[in-house]
Amino acid sequence: xxxxxxxxxxxxxxxxxxxxxxxxxxxxxxxxxxxxxxxxxxxxxxxxxxxxxxxxxxxxxxxxxxxxxxxxxxxxxxxxxxxxxxxxxxxxxxxxxxxxxxxxxxxxxxxxxxxxxxxxxxxxxxxxxxxxxxxxxxxxxxxxxxxxxxxxxxxxxxxxxxxxxxxxxxxxxxxxxxxxxxxxxxxxxxxxxxxxxxxxxxxxxxxxxxxxxxxxxxxxxxxxxxxxxxxxxxxx
Amino acid sequence: xxxxxxxxxxxxxxxxxxxxxxxxxxxxxxxxxxxxxxxxxxxxxxxxxxxxxxxxxxxxxxxxxxxxxxxxxxxxxxxxxxxxxxxxxxxxxxxxxxxxxxxxxxxxxxxxxxxxxxxxxxxxxxxxxxxxxxxxxxxxxxxxxxxxxxxxxxxxxxxxxxxxxxxxxxxxxxxxxxxxxxxxxxxxxxxxxxxxxxxxxxxxxxxxxxxxxxxxxxxxxxxxxxxxxxxxxxxx
DNA sequence: CTGAGGGTTCGGCGGCCGCCGAAGCGTCGC
DNA sequence: GCGACGCTTCGGCGGCCGCCGAACCCTCAG
Numbered sequence: 180x181x182x183x184x185x186x187x188x189x190x191x192x193x194x195x196x197x198x199x200x201x202x203x204x205x206x207x208x209x210x211x212x213x214x215x216x217x218x219x220x221x222x223x224x225x226x227x228x229x230x231x232x233x234x235x236x237x238x239x240x241x242x243x244x245x246x247x248x249x250x251x252x253x254x255x256x257x258x259x260x261x262x263x264x265x266x267x268x269x270x271x272x273x274x275x276x277x278x279x280x281x282x283x284x285x286x287x288x289x290x291x292x293x294x295x296x297x298x299x300x301x302x303x304x305x306x307x308x309x310x311x312x313x314x315x316x317x318x319x320x321x322x323x324x325x326x327x328x329x330x331x332x333x334x335x336x337x338x339x340x341x342x343x344x345x346x347x348x349x350x351x352x353x354x355x356x357x358x359x360x361x362x363x364x365x366x367x368x369x370x371x372x373x374x375x376x377x378x379x380x381x382x383x384x385x386x387x388x389x390x391x392x393x394x395x396x397x398x399x400x401x402x403x404x405x406x407x408x409x410x411x412x413x414x415x
Numbered sequence: 416x417x418x419x420x421x422x423x424x425x426x427x428x429x430x431x432x433x434x435x436x437x438x439x440x441x442x443x444x445x446x447x448x449x450x451x452x453x454x455x456x457x458x459x460x461x462x463x464x465x466x467x468x469x470x471x472x473x474x475x476x477x478x479x480x481x482x483x484x485x486x487x488x489x490x491x492x493x494x495x496x497x498x499x500x501x502x503x504x505x506x507x508x509x510x511x512x513x514x515x516x517x518x519x520x521x522x523x524x525x526x527x528x529x530x531x532x533x534x535x536x537x538x539x540x541x542x543x544x545x546x547x548x549x550x551x552x553x554x555x556x557x558x559x560x561x562x563x564x565x566x567x568x569x570x571x572x573x574x575x576x577x578x579x580x581x582x583x584x585x586x587x588x589x590x591x592x593x594x595x596x597x598x599x600x601x602x603x604x605x606x607x608x609x610x611x612x613x614x615x616x617x618x619x620x621x622x623x624x625x626x627x628x629x630x631x632x633x634x635x636x637x638x639x640x641x642x643x644x645x646x647x648x649x650x651x
Numbered sequence: 652c653t654g655a656g657g658g659t660t661c662g663g664c665g666g667c668c669g670c671c672g673a674a675g676c677g678t679c680g681c
Numbered sequence: 682g683c684g685a686c687g688c689t690t691c692g693g694c695g696g697c698c699g700c701c702g703a704a705c706c707c708t709c710a711g
Contacts, residue, residue: 181523183459185595186439189505193432196425198699203422217657223419226701231659233699241508250657250708264507269425271500272477287417321582323561323589323604331558346557353559355587359421368559434669453687462671467689469669486678486687 195240196268200225201233205242205256205265210391211297213246213253262297263356263367270359289392291360292414293384296391299371300378301358304395304414308374309365311407318353318366326353326370337406340373431476432504436461437469441478441492441501446627447533449482449489498533499592499603506595525628527596528650529620532627535607536614537594540631540650544610545601547643554589554602562589562606573642576609 196202203223208214214222220230234254237243242261246253256262293304300308312318317330326334330353334340345352354368366374378384383399386392395403400411432438439459444450450458456466470490473479478497481490492498529540536544548554553566562570566589570576581588590604602610614620619635622628631639636647 181526182442183435183439185505186442186459187435188438188508189442189501190433190435190438192504192508193429193438196429197433199419199423199426200699202426202429203419206418206422206425215657216659223422225699227658228660228702229700235659252658260507264503265425267500268428268504269421271496272424272428290417319559319561321588322563322567322606323555323559323587325555325559325561327558351559351591352557355590370558436669451687452689461669463688464672464690465670471689488688 192240195236195242196265198233199223200229201237204230204233204237204254206269208243208254208256209262209266209297210295211255211262213255216252216254219254256297259297259350259367259372263354266296266359267357270357270362286390286392289387289394290390293393293395294391295375295386295393296356296358296365296367299356299365299367299375300384300393301356301365302360302393304384304393305365306358306361306363307409307414308403308407311403311409312366315407324353324355324364330370334370334373338373338377340377342369342373345369428476431472431478432501434469435459436465437473440466440469440473442505444479444490444492445498445502445533446531447491447498449491452488452490455490492533495533495586495603495608499590502532502595503593506593506598522626522628525623525630526626529629529631530627531611531622531629532592532594532601532603535592535601535603535611536620536629537592537601538596540620540629541601542594542597542599543645543650544639544643547639547645548602551643560589560591560600566606570606570609574609574613576613578605578609581605 196205200223204219207219207222216230216234217227219234220227223230234243234245234252238245238254241257243254244257256265291302293300293302295301296305299305309318312330313320316327317333319325319327331342334342342352348369351368353366353370355364356367356371357363358365365371378399379386381398381402382396383402384393384395387394395411395414400415403409403411432441436459440455443455443458452466452470453463455470456463459466470479470481470488474481474490477493479490480493481488492501527538529536529538531537532541535541545554548566549556552563553569555561555563567578570578578588584605587604589602589606591600592603592607593599594601601607614635615622617634617638618632619638620629620631623630631647631650636651639645639647
C-alpha cells in the first residue's frame with residue numbers, strides 16, 4: 180500500500196521528463212542559464228503555445244523557476260541538485276548514437292571535448308581536470324569523493340577562491356557527477372562550480388557561441404600546465 | 416540539434432518510470448530483492464498480463480534483469496546505480512502526505528524508522544548510523560563524502576569486513592544517498608552495503624515481514640552502543 | 652496612437668499507451 | 682496423466698495528453 184503511493188509520486192516526477200519536448204527544454208537548460216520561452220520553443224521545434232503549457236508544468240512542479248522581465252519570461256532549472264538529477268538520469272544509459280551529419284557531428288564533438296554541466300566543467304576537459312586533481316592529491320577518491328586539505332589550499336592559493344563559507348553551506352564542497360559522453364566521473368559541487376567560474380573568468384576557457392560547449396584557450400592551456408601539470412594537447 | 420536528440424533519449428528513460436504501475440514495481444524492487452511477476456502485479460493492483468508487458472519494457476531497457484526459474488520469473492533492479500537513481504528521483508521532491516488509515520500509518524512509520532535502500536540502511540536508522548560515524552571521524556563530510564582511514568580501520572576491526580578489494584572495485588567505497596523520508600543523507604556505496612550486510616547477518620536488525628522495513632533488535636541496540644556510542648532509544 | 656512581436660488561453664484533433672479478459676503455453680504436484 | 686498455477690500473447694477498448702491555430706493580452710518602439 181505504502182509503495183503504491185510512493186510509486187505514484189515517482190511516476191508523477193518522471194512524467195515531467197518523459198515528454199521529448201519537456202526533456203529537450205531541460206537538456207537545454209542544463210547550461211545553467213535562463214532561457215526565454217520563445218528560445219526554448221524554437222530549440223525544441225514546437226509552437227509557442229505548446230512551449231507555454233510545458234513551462235507551466237515544469238514551474239508548477241518546482242523543477243524550474245521563472246522570472247518575468249518586460250515582455251519576456253525567463254526560465255531556468257531550480258537549483259544545482261535538479262540539474263544533477265537530470266544529468267544523471269540522462270547519462271544512466273549508454274547513448275550509442277551515430278552522428279547524422281557533418282554539422283551535428285562537429286557540434287557533438289565540441290560538446291564531448293568540453294562543456295559546462297550546469298555550473299561546473301564536464302566532457303573530456305572536466306574529466307581531465309578531475310583526474311589531474313586526483314593525481315596531485317587534491318581530490319581524495321580512494322574511499323569516496325572529497326576535497327583533501329591540500330586541495331582546499333590549492334583552491335585558495337592557486338585559484339584565489341574563498342572557501343571560508345563552504346563548511347556552513349548546505350551544498351557539499353565536492354561531489355561526483357557522472358558524464359554522459361565520457362561515462363566517467365568529474366568534479367561537481369561547490370569546488371566544481373568554483374573551478375568553472377574561475378576558468379571562465381580568467382579566460383582560460385570560453386563558451387562556443389551560445390551553446391554549452393566550451394573551448395580551451397591558449398592562456399588556458401598554459402594555466403593547466405602550470406597549475407595542474409597537465410598536457411592540454413589532447414583537449415584542444 | 417544535438418540536445419533535441421539528447422532530450423529524446425532523456426524522455427525515453429523517464430517514460431519508463433512515468434507510469435504509476437511501472438514506478439510501483441521499481442519502488443518495490445528498491446529493497447534489492449528479486450520479485451516474481453505475480454507478486455509485483457498484486458502489489459501494484461494490476462492483472463498479470465499487464466505486469467508482463469511492463470516487465471518486458473523494464474528489462475528490455477536494461478533497468479531490470481530477470482532470471483527464469485521453473486514456472487517463475489524473478490526480476491530485480493539491474494544494479495546499485497540504478498537503485499540509487501530511482502531513489503534520488505523519488506526523493507527529489509517533498510512528499511507531504513497524510514497517511515490514509517491506521518494500517519498504512521503504522522506501515523509507513525515502520526519504513527520511516529528503518530529500512531533497506533537496495534543494499535544499505537536508510538530511514539532514521541540509516542541517517543543515525545551515518546551521523547554517528549561522522550561524529551566519530553569515521554566518515555569525512557567536511558569536504559565531500561568519504562570514508563576516512565580511521566573509518567576503514569573500523570570497518571575491518573569492529574565489523575570484520577574485508578576492505579582489501581575496495582580500491583580496485585568499479586563501485587565507490589562511500590557514497591551519499593538522499594533519504595526520501597528524512598530528507599537527509601546517509602551512507603551508501605560499498606561501505607554502506609557492508610554495514611547493512613553485517614547488521615543483518617549479526618541479527619542486529621531484522622526484516623519486518625517481507626517488506627523493506629527493518630527493526631532494531633535488542634542485541635542491535637547494545638551493538639550500536641558499543642561500536643558507535645549511540646543511544647538506540649529513539650530508534651526502537 | 653499604432654504596429655510589431657513575445658507570451659497566453661482555449662477548443663479541438665489525433666495518436667499513443669495502459670488496461671483488461673480470453674485463450675494458450677509451460678511447469679509443478681499429485 | 683491431469684488439474685492447478687504462473688506467465689504470456691493478442692484484440693480491443695478507453696482515456697489521457699501533446700500538438701496546433703486562432704484570438705487575445707501586454708510590452709516596447711517609434
